[in-house]
Amino acid sequence: MRLRNIRGSREAIAENEYTVKSPESLKGRWNECFGNDAPLRLEIGCGKGRFIKELAKRERNVNFVGIEKYSSVLIRALEKLDEEDTNLRFIRMDAEVICDCFGENEADRIYLNFSDPWPKEKHAKRRLESRQFLERYRGILKKDGLIEFKTDNTGLFEFALEEAEFMKEYYEMVECTRDLHNDARLMEGNVMTEYEERFSAMGNPICKYILRRL
Numbered sequence: 001m002r003l004r005n006i007r008g009s010r011e012a013i014a015e016n017e018y019t020v021k022s023p024e025s026l027k028g029r030w031n032e033c034f035g036n037d038a039p040l041r042l043e044i045g046c047g048k049g050r051f052i053k054e055l056a057k058r059e060r061n062v063n064f065v066g067i068e069k070y071s072s073v074l075i076r077a078l079e080k081l082d083e084e085d086t087n088l089r090f091i092r093m094d095a096e097v098i099c100d101c102f103g104e105n106e107a108d109r110i111y112l113n114f115s116d117p118w119p120k121e122k123h124a125k126r127r128l129e130s131r132q133f134l135e136r137y138r139g140i141l142k143k144d145g146l147i148e149f150k151t152d153n154t155g156l157f158e159f160a161l162e163e164a165e166f167m168k169e170y171y172e173m174v175e176c177t178r179d180l181h182n183d184a185r186l187m188e189g190n191v192m193t194e195y196e197e198r199f200s201a202m203g204n205p206i207c208k209y210i211l212r213r214l
């Protein structure tokens, strides 16, 4: 999802009070940004932010950070935020440098929703579920912290399962379904993302896994 050339989006993001401009300076100190010691949860590739904005409203006692690579997309996430959204912030950055911005044991959950598939094999390490990214997440997730991943892309899901198996010394698979929307237990509290709504309406089954950091 890349909305090209939204004029002034970089500047608007730089001025917005919900975006963090120097996330590296908060590494290990995100509690200071939020002014409390609540758990910290990240969505990587948050797109227009529908999922994380809804989660932040439902769980006021948790802090949320949405990470998105493109200004032209993130600018849309910043719409309709209000003074109640004190537990939500956004960063415009490539998640490749996530370990520069969050300290060891700092995050208690990471959400990956409908990540870009990067179909060419030579780009596999760019996939947010690759072993390279799982290694980065290991550097910032608490023990027993979770990674929750949803997609309708079966090829990407199979890849993600293989990568999780490769990292089994560090992660345990605690949930896995290839048809989330027909699993009443896992659907409890499910928050739909923009892509989830679009692809499930087309009849595509939604896959989900949850990994626990050992």
Ligand code: SAM
Pocket (backbone or CB within 6 Å): 001, 044, 045, 046, 047, 048, 067, 068, 069, 070, 073, 093, 094, 095, 096, 112, 113, 114, 115, 116, 193, 194, 195, 196
């Ligand atoms: N999560 C949203 C949803 O489910 O509706 C958006 C899905 S969209 C297909 C994937 C998003 O991830 C895009 O907005 C893309 O720019 C972002 N993204 C991909 N790779 C990223 C990276 N390395 N760091 C940050 N964002 C990334």
